[in-house]
Amino acid sequence: MSTTSADDGAEPFEGDDRQYSPTRLSGWLQEVYGPDRIQPEQMSRAQLADLSPQALRVHNDHREVWHANIGPIDTPQLLALHADLGEIIESNRHDGNKTKPAALVDAYPGLGKSTAVRAYGCDLFRRQVGLRGQTTPSGARRVPVIYIALSGNTQIRGLNASICRFYGLPVSGDADTLAERAVDAVLSMKTVAIIIDDIHFLAGANSNSVRMANQLKYLSNVFPVTLIFVGVGVQHRGVLREGFSDNETELAQFGRRTTPLTLPPFQVDDEEGRIEWRTLLKTIEQNLVLAEKYPGMLAENLSDYLFARSTGHFASLMALINRGCLRAIRSGHERLDEELMNRVKNDAAAEEARKELEAAIKAGLKTTRPQQHRKSA
Template identity: 50%
Template sequence: MSARLRSLERTYSLSLKRGWNRYANESERERPEVLGREALAALSPRARLEYEEVRSVCHANIGPIKTPQLLSVHSDLWNILRSNRQDGNKVRSAAALDAFPGLGKSTIAASFGRDFHRLQIELYGQLTDEGHDRVPVIRIQLTDKTSRRDFNSALCRFFHLPGADSGNANQLGNKAADAILTCETKLIIVDDVHFLDMKRRDDRAVANHFKSLASTFPVTFLHVGVGLEARGLLDEGLSDNEDLAQNGRRMTALTVDAFDVDSEPGRRIWRDLLLAVEQCVVLADAFQGMIADELSDYLFARSTGHFASLMALVARGCDRAIQDGEERLTIDVLDRVKNDAAAEKARLEMVAAFENGRLSSRPSQSRRSTPRKYRRGGSAA
């Protein structure tokens, strides 16, 4: 009996130190070899099963891709982090990544955190001067009901501290604070901050807690969420509420734009993205231009320029092409794939615009090579 295949899915939680370390330290997946139809037919049933598993995981984990949106946010974050080198008696500013769903903001934030983690380890080593594990980055995800105690408990769980669920908010906060200082944490990523509503007293307490931590410890906060300005977290400093005004003065707002094909530069950027995705697809009958040329308008209409919708459609389309024996992406194959509800809702109007010539995703002079800025992986420091 042949040995069982080791699971290829990297199952970890970025909200735990051991999971974050694995994410930060693991290398990128290698693209599996593209086998032609004859080679596929020659595989034994067991080898074919394993090959399909490898391809499935590969297609589900394409990216991150260095889009202009990712590069722009990473550049701003590096600027903020490099400028936030104040001594402990000064308050460090925070950043807030505020964008609509499906534009890749969580991926952008996590990939930046990974780059920052790697740089800190490269510069200062795995251990602090006192011999403790260095933890440059903490990543916490909020829920719809996160109190100050819940947040402090999540910080303790990240470090795997004993008694992470025991004690009141202050006691848990003291434990977390000791760990932050001991492990020389520099960046705290807080995802799904849109669950906080500044109209609610408990949620204002959590937001004020962020401000308190930033005032007390040498860390930079990166808040990630949807509609943060509308929820009052990014007040411009003109509010009558003193707490919100302080938040507005201490936060730098960043955003992620959807892809658009209303201009020639936008169409070129869209094509570059499709070329990069095309390089990651592992199908026997795939060919250059399969995605970037033949499916450009179709994919934009189905995804409405949203990165998450595009990647879900490609991954599901590849799976359908494999299971149905097509071994290439076509409109017929992709028509058999369902996408997220938001993209499907906007699909008909977008398709009509392409069909009657009011809209095109194709640049006037299509480029045949992939620009360097679209190589796979996180942003360079």
């Protein structure tokens, strides 16, 4: 099969896809220090028609990868979460003989909590290096923040192995050996925070909350850092609940050491929420690169529609818009409207809730439009 371009003499084009894993130090450094993408040039239909076939393919490739990577967007929810994380983590200047309180970001799927926490971790990483230098006094690379993600039925050994794997250390040995190895790396590289994503996988979905609390407490005791847990339904399992019985002291200790945070979905039940939703759509709209994009394409003409289809969940919204832009580019439609968007598939949870929201909007029981913008609807 030929790998040459359809155009004779066309130069190969690699594109701006950035394939890396943030759960490895090399990939995490790409996320922390990777250059900002440059928004592709906004062209009219006539300008697109004037491009050569290869130039058009390159331009469309730039647009597609750009739309797939819009964000993080500084929504009120994200900024509030970053402020709370900063208050917890940046006040944890305790000496090594004291356990540092942890943070737990517990929210529904599809709200962008992992992206929001990683964005905070990247910012903290850069600020620490900017203040203290790229190397430690002993000459090691300074790694202020690390990021790991758990998989189904992860046990303590697997978690310790994930930390060692991030640093590029051997993953042989039992849980205690791996923990000692990981602690040495934390100390030598001056790590101050560890982000542990998908914490609900720890010890499996069927484990009881006492066992889970024991494992999380173990981490807090072993690692002299601030632990930032990210998960779904962790509090629902009872890990942080009050009113413990005498044999649930592990739960009480972990609950006292951990501050729960969340990232709420967008809501349009009050004027403040509707204004926030409109501001979000206007921000996204400014980042879209479509030949027939126009002011109000999202914030005016698709506001109710996009809320119904995303149920106010940021990840569902961005997946829908990204796929819509891809379809608009490849079909030559070059704009987003209901006719095109109705052909775009979205996640199952959003689609399941869609009919109820659409019915409420059509019946006039719910609107996404702030009061001052309803007359123009």
